[in-house]
Amino acid sequence: MSTRAIQYLNKKCINFKVVEYEHHEKGAEFAAMAIGFPLERTIKTLVVDLGNKKYSFALMPGDKQLALKQLAKVCNVKRAAMVDMATAERLTGYLVGGISPFGAKQRLPAVIEKSLMKYDKVAINAGQRGVMLIMAPGDIVKALDCEVAGIV
């Protein structure tokens, strides 16, 4: 199994484990259930519009809602808004339900919710529906050079 996300991580010599499941539904909830991983440790990758054609990934625990105001504050912009599915697919080159922050078509900055950092391993999409990566949250930060902040 190889995806752009996996290739990206391999290039950066980041450790991860690939877990596959039968994809029937989009979203972290189904993915977590399918791989038998806790939802709060299963990351959903959201794409956010920061205005002026700037976008960012927000990496969130599967059971939490993104606080857009908090994210706007972290990114030093006036407002942040979720992008629609078509825009998320266009920017990342991945299909919704298979969006990964790694190896996206457009290199976007990323912010990871700080509560995820307390876990030894988290699950994150591998860039394909039905494929997840199990890895250390610190390695996600390292791979993306992303900001760690409270965004729930």
Add this chain to the structure above:
Amino acid sequence: MVKTILKKDHKIHPEMTVLNIVSKYRETEAVFKNYDKKAGVCICCHALFEPLSKVAERYGLNREKLMADLESAAGE
């Protein structure tokens, strides 16, 4: 005599996903929040990629009422 029927231009459709609704009409996020208790889950957390019709069915919500509330918020 030709009758002209003015069809109301709806912003919210049952096949729209929660994500597409909140991304297009930011004010609707508050409406979903109000329905969280009835649904028993945070809709924007658990059903972001689901179409509205499926959300209503899955969580036992009144689809017409939900749509009307979203429509009203979207129109603000």
